[in-house]
Amino acid sequence: MQRHFHEELEALKQTLLAMGALVEDQIRRVMRALVERDDVEARAVIERDREVNAYDVEVDEKCVELLALHQPTAGDLRFLTTAMKIVTDLERIGDQAVNIAQRVLDLNQEAQLKPYIDLPRMAERAQAMVKQSLDAFVARDTDLARRVCAADDEVDALKEQIFRELLTFMMEDPRAIPRAIRLILISRFLERVADHATNIAEMVIFMVESRMVRHTLA
Amino acid sequence: MQRHFHEELEALKQTLLAMGALVEDQIRRVMRALVERDDVEARAVIERDREVNAYDVEVDEKCVELLALHQPTAGDLRFLTTAMKIVTDLERIGDQAVNIAQRVLDLNQEAQLKPYIDLPRMAERAQAMVKQSLDAFVARDTDLARRVCAADDEVDALKEQIFRELLTFMMEDPRAIPRAIRLILISRFLERVADHATNIAEMVIFMVESRMVRHTLA
Numbered sequence: 001m002q003r004h005f006h007e008e009l010e011a012l013k014q015t016l017l018a019m020g021a022l023v024e025d026q027i028r029r030v031m032r033a034l035v036e037r038d039d040v041e042a043r044a045v046i047e048r049d050r051e052v053n054a055y056d057v058e059v060d061e062k063c064v065e066l067l068a069l070h071q072p073t074a075g076d077l078r079f080l081t082t083a084m085k086i087v088t089d090l091e092r093i094g095d096q097a098v099n100i101a102q103r104v105l106d107l108n109q110e111a112q113l114k115p116y117i118d119l120p121r122m123a124e125r126a127q128a129m130v131k132q133s134l135d136a137f138v139a140r141d142t143d144l145a146r147r148v149c150a151a152d153d154e155v156d157a158l159k160e161q162i163f164r165e166l167l168t169f170m171m172e173d174p175r176a177i178p179r180a181i182r183l184i185l186i187s188r189f190l191e192r193v194a195d196h197a198t199n200i201a202e203m204v205i206f207m208v209e210s211r212m213v214r215h216t217l218a
Numbered sequence: 219m220q221r222h223f224h225e226e227l228e229a230l231k232q233t234l235l236a237m238g239a240l241v242e243d244q245i246r247r248v249m250r251a252l253v254e255r256d257d258v259e260a261r262a263v264i265e266r267d268r269e270v271n272a273y274d275v276e277v278d279e280k281c282v283e284l285l286a287l288h289q290p291t292a293g294d295l296r297f298l299t300t301a302m303k304i305v306t307d308l309e310r311i312g313d314q315a316v317n318i319a320q321r322v323l324d325l326n327q328e329a330q331l332k333p334y335i336d337l338p339r340m341a342e343r344a345q346a347m348v349k350q351s352l353d354a355f356v357a358r359d360t361d362l363a364r365r366v367c368a369a370d371d372e373v374d375a376l377k378e379q380i381f382r383e384l385l386t387f388m389m390e391d392p393r394a395i396p397r398a399i400r401l402i403l404i405s406r407f408l409e410r411v412a413d414h415a416t417n418i419a420e421m422v423i424f425m426v427e428s429r430m431v432r433h434t435l436a
Contacts, residue, residue, distance in 0.1 A: 064299055071289040081282055081302055088303055167399075171392045177385065184399070188406070 005070045009079065012062055013138045016083060019055035019090050020134040024127050026052065026097035027193060031123040034104045034186070035116055042101040042108070052094035059087040082207045086137060089196040093130060096189040096196075103182045103189075113169060113179040122158040122190045125151060129197035136204045145208075148201035155194040162187045223288045227297065230280055231356045234301060237273035237308050238352040242345050244270065244315035245411060249341040252322045252404070253334055260319040260326070270312035277305040300425045304355060307414040311348060314407040314414075321400045321407075331387060331397040340376040340408045343369060347415035354422045363426075366419035373412040380405045 026045055033041035063084045066072070072080060129148050136145040166180040244263055251259035281302045284290070290298060347366050354363040384398040 064295060067285065067299070068291045068295055073286045077282060077286055081285070081299070084299055085303065085306055088306070167395065170388065170395050174389045174392060177388050177395070181385075181399075181402070185406075188403075 005066070005072070005076075008062075008066055008070075009076065012059065012066070012080075012083060015055065015059055015062070016086065016090075017134055017138060019052065019059065019087065020130060022048075022055065023052055023090050023093045023097065024130050026094055027100075027123055027127050027130075027190075030097045030100045030104065031120050033101065034107070035120060037104075037108050037112065039105060039108055042104040045101040046098050049094050049098050052091060056087055056091040060084060063087075078207050078210070082137070082203050085203055086134075086200050089200050090130075093193050093196045096193050099189045100186050103186050107179060107182050110179055113176055113183065116183075118158055118162050118165070119183065119186060119190070122155055122162065122187060123193075125155050125158065126190050126193040126197065129155070129194050129201075133197040133200035133204065136201055137207075140204070140208050142205050142208050145201040145204040149198055149205075152194050152198045155191060159187045159191050223284070223290070223294075226280075226284055226288075227294065230277065230284070230298075230301060233273065233277055233280070234304065234308075235352055235356060237270065237277065237305065238348060240266075240273065241270055241308050241311045241315065242348050244312055245318075245341055245345050245348070245408075248315045248318045248322065249338050251319065252325070253338060255322075255326050255330065257323060257326055260322040263319040264316050267312050267316050270309060274305055274309040278302060281305075296425050296428070300355070300421050303421055304352075304418050307418050308348075311411050311414045314411050317407045318404050321404050325397060325400050328397055331394055331401065334401075336376055336380050336383070337401065337404060337408070340373060340380070340405060341411075343373050343376065344408050344411040344415065347373070347412050347419075351415040351418035351422065354419055355425075358422070358426050360423050360426050363419040363422040367416055367423075370412050370416045373409060377405045377409050 026048060029041055030045045032038065033045060063080045067077075067080055070076075129151050132144055132151075133148045135141065136148065163184055166184055169176045170180045244266060247259055248263045250256065251263065281298045285295075285298055288294075347369050350362055350369075351366045353359065354366065381402055384402055387394045388398045
């Protein structure tokens with residue numbers, strides 16, 4: 001029984017990592033849709049959110065099942081309750097990819113305002129944070145989790161830089177305002193991706209060290 | 219033992235409701251700070267987020283403790299795992315109040331762009347959704363939960379209306395752009411409050427009916 005339970009936990013970790021890879025890929029694809037002005041790709045991202053949601057249901061059900069059948073305590077209990085929270089963050093990262101895809105479809109109806117440099121950079125950072133936060137979870141690696149929390153500042157700095165640049169575009173030409181606002185919103189959605197990764201990293205630290213980091217780091 | 223456990227569950231519900239009342243009050247106060255251009259109130263909201271975070275830790279710890287000590291199954295197990303997720307949403311609603319408070323402090327450094335009518339209305343709707351989603355949780359009331367989900371459309375419509383109005387301000391006068399963008403961001407933070415309430419309501423329906431509503435309603 002005990003061995004079986006640990007196999008189940010291992011399978012759960014693999015499912016969470018697969019879900020993480022999927023939402024990471026959603027971010028990668030939607031940013032490509034932005035840069036290449038590709039409506040088909042943007043719609044594919046929206047469509048593929050079903051797969052993200054299916055993972056959410058699967059992991060949630062599996063966690064409740066394992067809690068009910070094996071009634072774990074201590075570390076394994078914390079691991080399962082943390083997994084249940086992490087899957088919610090992953091699902092919402094998927095929602096941000098959909099939010100971005102919708103702005104991309106709007107943006108593609110007009111001429112491109114400017115070349116995109118900082119937004120893809122911001123997306124890459126946010127994606128890396130998602131991957132590292134999950135790696136930290138499965139390896140119970142608090143050092144890696146702390147690096148994820150620290151990386152959030154860099155993403156925030158990029159967001160501010162994007163905001164200031166787009167503000168000058170808007171000030172100079174009112175016709176640029178609707179496009180600039182959509183790009184600002186995309187930067188905010190990417191910020192939320194990074195925030196979710198930070199939430200996951202903080203939960204990992206809490207899970208391992210059993211103290212509430214997420215309200216003392218700030 | 220069993221009776222004791224149900225007393226514990228009752229106490230947990232009361233704590234969740236108290237936390238809900240606190241975050242609702244945070245929204246109410248930050249909107250008053252916006253309308254009355256009150257820096258002191260805005261700072262008080264930021265300061266009081268510690269109390270929200272303390273509740274987060276308290277409920278989370280209590281849920282894990284109850285899972286470990288009583289090893290509940292079926293309905294009680296689902297109730298506790300749902301409570302653990304709900305508390306995360308409540309904590310993030312509190313974060314939105316802080317986000318709004320920071321924009322209020324920025325806005326108070328300049329002249330007021332326009333009288334605020336729709337933003338307070340949007341905040342009232344979002345607040346009501348938070349309250350109703352928690353009432354639905356403690357009463358296991360899926361009808362009420364469904365009404366919360368339906369109310370989200372009204373909040374989205376207000377958000378779009380606010381956006382269009384502020385867009386005209388920006389088009390007419392580029393000097394209005396920074397203030398208008400802060401107000402647009404406030405509307406997005408309120409939208410996130412309503413989204414969190416909707417998430418809670420969907421989890422309530424899932425808890426009671428044990429099927430994943432949140433990915434089929436959309």
